Amino acid sequence: xxxxxxxxxxxxxxxxxxxxxxxxxxxxxxxxxxxxxxxxxxxxxxxxxxxxxxxxxxxxxxxxxxxxxxxxxxxxxxxxxxxxxxxxxxxxxxxxxxxxxxxxxxxxxxxxxxxxxxxxxxxxxxxxxxxxxxxxxxxxxxxxxxxxxxxxxxxxxxxxxxxxxxxxxxxxxxxxxxxxxx
Numbered sequence: 001x002x003x004x005x006x007x008x009x010x011x012x013x014x015x016x017x018x019x020x021x022x023x024x025x026x027x028x029x030x031x032x033x034x035x036x037x038x039x040x041x042x043x044x045x046x047x048x049x050x051x052x053x054x055x056x057x058x059x060x061x062x063x064x065x066x067x068x069x070x071x072x073x074x075x076x077x078x079x080x081x082x083x084x085x086x087x088x089x090x091x092x093x094x095x096x097x098x099x100x101x102x103x104x105x106x107x108x109x110x111x112x113x114x115x116x117x118x119x120x121x122x123x124x125x126x127x128x129x130x131x132x133x134x135x136x137x138x139x140x141x142x143x144x145x146x147x148x149x150x151x152x153x154x155x156x157x158x159x160x161x162x163x164x165x166x167x168x169x170x171x172x173x174x175x176x177x178x179x180x181x182x
Contacts, residue, residue, distance in 0.1 A: 006042055008020075011041075019041055037051060054159065067117070072160050079164035120145075
């Protein structure tokens with residue numbers, strides 16, 4: 001496995017400062033600085049840029065929280081990224097995502113989705129396939145989430161594809177004792 005540990009005690013003072021700043025930034029909103037972020041700290045400036053985008057999308061974005069989490073779980077399932085699924089499934093529930101929608105994503109069910117997921121799903125599917133979003137799906141998403149929300153649907157899909165690659169590429173494992181994701 002390509003596990004890539006990070007030891008803040010061995011970091012240069014400049015890199016340690018980035019680590020402490022990022023850790024405090026996430027702690028301020030109750031988010032840990034673990035998992036993929038620790039692997040990314042082996043390139044502190046890159047970690048800082050990625051965390052800034054993730055923070056914007058997650059905590060300051062235009063998408064409703066439940067839709068944001070729908071995208072994250074959809075990408076985690078499509079990419080087989082167990083860490084990402086386990087890390088977000090309780091956040092999805094807390095955001096109001098129904099258990100049957102979560103379970104439908106987990107089992108890859110073709111059961112019709114309720115709103116607002118029905119509107120988000122074709123945008124996420126197209127972005128996951130790296131295809132143009134169909135015009136009708138774009139129009140529906142803009143009508144429901146606004147232009148910024150539509151843009152975020154595509155960007156969050158890509159962002160979590162990147163995080164799936166980071167988690168899998170650096171063997172970031174779910175916490176010990178976690179229920180298997182899929």
